[in-house]
Amino acid sequence: MLIRRQPRWALPEAMATPEAVYLDRRRFVAGGAAALAAAALGGCDRPGAQDIVPAVPDPSGDLYPVARNTAYTVMRDMTPFSVSSRINNFFEFGSSKNIAHKAAKLPVRPWEISIGGLVEEERTIAIDELLAKMPLEERVYRHRCVETWAMVVPWSGFPLKALVDLARPLGAAKFLVMKTFLNPELAPTQRQDWYPWPYTDILTMDEATNELAFLVTGVYGRPAPAQFGAPLRLAVPWKYGFKSIKSIVSFAFVEKRPDTFWEVVDSREYGFWANVNPDVPHRRWSQEMEWMLGTRELFPTRIYNGYGPEVAHLYDADDPKYFF
Numbered sequence: 001m002l003i004r005r006q007p008r009w010a011l012p013e014a015m016a017t018p019e020a021v022y023l024d025r026r027r028f029v030a031g032g033a034a035a036l037a038a039a040a041l042g043g044c045d046r047p048g049a050q051d052i053v054p055a056v057p058d059p060s061g062d063l064y065p066v067a068r069n070t071a072y073t074v075m076r077d078m079t080p081f082s083v084s085s086r087i088n089n090f091f092e093f094g095s096s097k098n099i100a101h102k103a104a105k106l107p108v109r110p111w112e113i114s115i116g117g118l119v120e121e122e123r124t125i126a127i128d129e130l131l132a133k134m135p136l137e138e139r140v141y142r143h144r145c146v147e148t149w150a151m152v153v154p155w156s157g158f159p160l161k162a163l164v165d166l167a168r169p170l171g172a173a174k175f176l177v178m179k180t181f182l183n184p185e186l187a188p189t190q191r192q193d194w195y196p197w198p199y200t201d202i203l204t205m206d207e208a209t210n211e212l213a214f215l216v217t218g219v220y221g222r223p224a225p226a227q228f229g230a231p232l233r234l235a236v237p238w239k240y241g242f243k244s245i246k247s248i249v250s251f252a253f254v255e256k257r258p259d260t261f262w263e264v265v266d267s268r269e270y271g272f273w274a275n276v277n278p279d280v281p282h283r284r285w286s287q288e289m290e291w292m293l294g295t296r297e298l299f300p301t302r303i304y305n306g307y308g309p310e311v312a313h314l315y316d317a318d319d320p321k322y323f324f
């Protein structure tokens, strides 16, 4: 094995402890060491995620591939499917990144999505009905996890704004609260009831209607496999990855927001805004650099993950609160 000397910020994944492993370590000091060792082994020699058989067939295959919106491309190589489909964060299925085979047990049909709170009319809509209504396109986005790894993925889906327009929120709505499914029988970590399940994340209305906020239904020109957060997952590429909530079952418009999942778990580590910023370190590591999943190539982290032109106007860059 080639061992290179690396500067302090070049954190291998084992040092930038995945938040989930870290949490487990704090709670089960003994068991955590094994989890950490497993995380250190990385995800490279695992069976191919393409060999995994999903729990139920996904009937939306004919919709893909969809046309790429060339306004959203990046100056970096795409992360291969074989990498991004095998190394995932989906805490519901465990604290390691090798959860693709467990996530495959999630039946992504039937899948109902509720839209409620401060809207003209509350409603429930099935995913395939929603897919038929929404303007599907492909966008290549950068993704930056708070743990310092990054990837480039061709997502298919539609702007979150299209769903907001469908929902017709009332003027009083200030935030959009999104929740992941809750099914402890399928998702083993959801049996650990000291966590504030279901996973919840929240955007302001300005963020939710920003052109970049994207609801993902497919990846690499096909329906998204479960580990990516099928059948409906958020991508907000200017924020740390934990904001991009997976397998969403509800959208609620509210005036006063509750806390997010990660704020409840540890508000000193994972804030509400979570906008990417190289100059604001995480409590346990620097955010100056990022490394690409697969190649481990290092790049300097960019403010708003490089998406400043689209989102900088939403925040006051001099106010540190927005970068946590």
Ligand SMILES: Nc1nc2c(c(=O)[nH]1)N[C@H]1C(S)=C(S)[C@@H](COP(=O)(O)O)O[C@H]1N2
Pocket (backbone or CB within 6 Å): 084, 087, 088, 089, 090, 091, 092, 144, 145, 146, 180, 199, 227, 228, 229, 241, 242, 243, 244, 245, 246, 247
């Ligand atoms: N419901 C849910 N959504 C989630 C997570 C999770 O554990 N549960 N992990 C988040 C984190 S930390 C990241 S980095 C991304 C990972 O997405 P990927 O597995 O497609 O790379 O999903 C985010 N969305």
Ligand SMILES: [Mo]
Pocket (backbone or CB within 6 Å): 089, 144, 145, 146, 147, 240, 241, 242
């Ligand atoms: Mo993450």
